[in-house]
Amino acid sequence: MRDDIRLRLMDGCVIPAHPLALTADLQIDTRHQRALTRYYLDTGAGGLAVGVHTTQFAIHDPQVGLYKPVLELAAQTALTQTQKVGRQTPILIAGIVGPTAQAVREAEVARDLGYHLGLLSLTALANRSQRELIDHARQVAEVMPLMGFYLQPAISGMILDRAFWQALVQIPELLAIKIAPFDRYKTLDVLQAVAESGREQEIALYTGNDDTIIQDLLTTYRFEVSGRTVSLRMVGGLLGQWACWTQCAVAILQRIQEIHAQQLPIPVDLLTLAGQLTLANQALFDADHHFKGCIPGISHVLQRQGLISANYSLDPEETLSPGQAQAIDRIIGDYPHLTDDAYVRENLDHWLSD
Secondary structure (H helix, E strand, O other): OOHHHHHHHHHOOEEEEOOOOEOOOOOEOHHHHHHHHHHHHHHOOOEEEEOOHHHOHHHHOOOOOOHHHHHHHHHHHHHHHHHHHOOOOOEEEEEEOOOHHHHHHHHHHHHHOOOOEEEEOOHHHOOOOHHHHHHHHHHHHOOOOEEEEEEOHHHHOOOOOHHHHHHHOOOOOEEEEEEEOOOHHHHHHHHHHHHHHOOOOOOEEEEOOOOOHHHHHHOEEEEEEOOEEEEEEOOEEEEOHHHOOHHHHHHHHHHHHHHHHHOOOOOHHHHHHHHHHHHHHHHHOOHHHOOOOHHHHHHHHHHHHOOOOOOOOOOOOOOOOOOHHHHHHHHHHHOHHHOOHHHHHHHHHHHHOO
């Protein structure tokens, strides 16, 4: 990995989990897909995660055939956009899924398209032993650097215990971890494994806990390891929640980074904001229905803003739950400071232009 990308990864940034804009016949809506990428980069997001859960896992199905086209479009748009305005290349992260043969092929595709890290989902190996999971990760790591991924068990059906993370962090090519179990105890399992590994200066920690974003970013975690104190922080986030209202996400992270840099006390209003953001996530991610509507929830916001044309999904089961749209609209009305609607209105025509 290039030194400048590695440094920015370790410093921390906003990385939206890139959604998928589709036409009525379930093909890529190229115009709106490009607009999404441009929107994220213009807000100040430091990276993009493509081919992840929010991009719809169905794109990984060879019969659907959208994995390479979606990744390629995002990479090309990002390169053109950053060159046009003289910005640094964003950190490009590719979602990698499936059994080992498929995961290796996807890593090769992503690497050849210029992606810097593979976000490794283990869901397809849910019944495998720890040894098999680690061997799987090692084989993918031979192709490209990895970002480990603790996907919430409500979606993955997997519990990855501390012993697993103690083994995974010993893979030299593991350069980052997205910690997203939506569980305090499981989050600490990952952090403790990193603290005990001796690689805490080499592995970038990103929150994926969309229900505790601000709390995760504000906290300094300290562990006692063999007579020394190891301090860890989650330096940024790779989040579905940050796939919408991204300008606000960038402002929140910048504020938190300033607090850490100057060792300032944590302002009470940030804790209040944390609770409001979790309320927003409850509606967006459809927590009341076990996250069934999380992808269409994000798309509902993007459609309201005009960043996508319609709320289509490759999976006919992925639809808004009853009352979810109303719940999201109520959040927008009650907490407008969480949104970036005005910013999107001002720039939408520019992002949609060819």
